[in-house]
Amino acid sequence: MTLSRQLAAGAIVLLAGLIACGTPPAPERLHTDSVNLLLGDESFKARFGRLPRADEEQLRIQVHLEDVLERLRQRSTEGLSPAARAARSRNLERLADYIQRGEFPRNDGHPDARRPTFIDSRGRICAVGYLLEQELGPEVAEAIAADHKYAFIREIDSPLLARWAATTGLELEELEMIQPTYSSEPPYEESYGPIFSLLDPLDGSDGHFSIGSGFLFDGKGDGVPIRLDLSTAFRGSCGLGGYAAISLTKLTGADRSATSLSNMDLGMYFARPVFSGNWLVLRGGLLLPTGDEDEVGSSVNTSVAAKRPAQAVLFQPGALGGRLGASMIVPSALCSSCSLRLDAGLDVYSPFYKALRFSPRWGAGFSYRYQQLVTMLEIAGGRYAETLAARSAIHHSVGLSFRKAASGRSGFQPGLALSIPLENGIKRWFLGFDVTMRFL
Structure with a gap:
């Protein structure tokens, strides 16, 4: 290599070095794991x-x-x-x-x-x-x-x-x-929606325990059913979990009072997000007979089904069978503070070990949240027999409920609900109150 070429090559290398040393490094993107860049948490x-x-x-x-x-x-x-x-x-x-x-x-x-x-x-x-x-x-x-x-x-x-x-x-x-920073995790109520009072209490949450009571006001003079509901559910990280629900009803004021312990609803459910943040919940379980096997227990069905008509089959004394169901929860439906829920299911059971009965059920609920208060409008229905001797018929109830949402993803959420059967005019209505503890 000639001297001139050597000098040219050296000059190019020297110039490249100067350019590289003189170029400032690209600024790092600001980052914090706290809620604020200056104040942290x-x-x-x-x-x-x-x-x-x-x-x-x-x-x-x-x-x-x-x-x-x-x-x-x-x-x-x-x-x-x-x-x-x-x-x-x-x-x-x-x-x-x-x-x-x-x-x-x-x-x-x-x-x-x-x-x-x-x-x-x-x-x-x-x-x-x-x-x-x-x-x-x-x-x-x-x-x-x-x-x-x-x-x-x-x-x-x-x-x-x-x-x-x-x-x-x-x-x-x-x-x-x-200026806060934000995570990609949506708030709890937005992910799953609130617990509805008229629809099935099971949803996509990691777990809950709920205890509720209610009174039915009936102008027909058939007595005043007083109802106590218990339900619980726990879900693992894989989306699979178990649930149990049971209700105790006391019929008072009638010629013949009776305590009717409903069938226990016990089973498994699976919940996962689908379709851009919507939640799908699938469930399957058993209806286990625990109630009084008489007509008085069965007649309670006519009244207390106003509370949850989709669960009315639970008040068929001695009913033994299975339950399938699905729910779709759509957060931010129509507005950022709204939530929509759709339910469908099928019960197959045999009261008093007689012929099988099929009871389809359905429901829909819409909620609106303002700060810590959630207002819900619901409708639920099913096809079931009011008494052991009656033929199956379609029944619906409409409900309005209010609930205080938890400030975080866990906490107590008390609720007040009013539900009214839609058949044969408005002759009775059910007032209920529950306290639900959510575990997230």
Whole structure:
């Protein structure tokens, strides 16, 4: 190689080295496993004395925002102009309204990490985005989300956001303090929907224990059935679990009072998410005879079926048989705070060991959640015989219920329900109350 070629080659190598040394490394993407980039999970530890668990996402976000709101309210505003002070007060009130509403987004694009989410795929907006939206309108918020959906405040290169931030009365650091990060795990009620009062208590949850009582008011003078319901279910990590349900009914005020312990419903169920977050629940079990084998026990069916007509076969004394069923739970149906549930099933049983009877059953429920109160409208029906001698007929009941949802994925959820049979006019109605403990 000639000297000139050697010099040229050396110059190229030297230039490449200089370029490589002079090029700054690509900035690392910001990341945190906490609910906030600056404050971490300080708010949760201060309130509960421990770090949050993965199943407390909704509570985790709310506690953080409540803590930041209190911090910002306590900060001095002496250095602000009157206009900036008014803007700050206005935005803090908006933040309080946002926290009260409790509709937080979910990180639907990064299941492996916590990320801010300006607006999620269901239209739920983050706290900072909500403040911007209230001032500039939803079109501006959507434009920023289109380019910076999962970005931290300091990563958002938007002159529009910068100009807005300068008018909020809040420092950029304070907006960063507000901005939560989100996991990809949806809140519990959104995943499974609430426990309905008229439909089958079994759903896709990991487990529950429920105890409920009720009174039936009947204008026909046949007595007042008083009912006690017990049910429990536990599901493993594979989606397979077991359940048991039993009811005790006392018929009082009639010529002949009777205590009728219903057939026990005992079996297995399988639950898993399908079709973009919807839940499918399959169940199969046995109807085990435990009740009084007489006409009085059977006649209770006419009345107490108003509570759960889909389970009326359980009040056929001595009924021995099997049960199959399926439920589809659709979270965020029609709106982000709504849930839809559809039920269908078939019971095959033999009362008093006589000929087999087939009892199809069905039901539908719609719920709407506002903060911690869930309102539910339900209808359920089935084909069953009211008494041992009666021919099978179709029966329906409609129900309205209210339930306090748990603040996390576990906790007590008391509920109050009113159900009315739809056959032969409104002649009786059932008022029930239950307390359900969910284990997640």
